[in-house]
Amino acid sequence: MNHSKQIFALILISYAGSSFAANDEPSVAVTTDGLALHVAAKVQEKAAEGCTSLRRYVYITRSMHNLSMRTLVRG
Numbered sequence: 001m002n003h004s005k006q007i008f009a010l011i012l013i014s015y016a017g018s019s020f021a022a023n024d025e026p027s028v029a030v031t032t033d034g035l036a037l038h039v040a041a042k043v044q045e046k047a048a049e050g051c052t053s054l055r056r057y058v059y060i061t062r063s064m065h066n067l068s069m070r071t072l073v074r075g
Contacts, residue, residue: 025050029074039065043072 028047032040039061046057058067 025052028054030054030072031074032072035065039067043067047072 027049028051030043030047032043035043042057043054046054054072055069058069058072061067
């Protein structure tokens with residue numbers, strides 16, 4: 001029983017560590033010219049969370065909104 005408690009504690013610690021690490025990214029400057037207002041708002045929201053969050057959003061919605069990282073991210 002003691003061994004399973006240790007494993008459970010390690011799993012909880014690893015989840016906690018990964019959630020803290022995900023929030024350390026700086027925001028990304030984006031260009032939302034020509035996008036629908038609801039798409040532009042979502043892009044800006046994800047860009048404020050960091051590059052990983054923006055990249056995931058673009059990948060998931062690329063076929064719906066015709067988005068690409070090359071056209072969104074400024075210089």
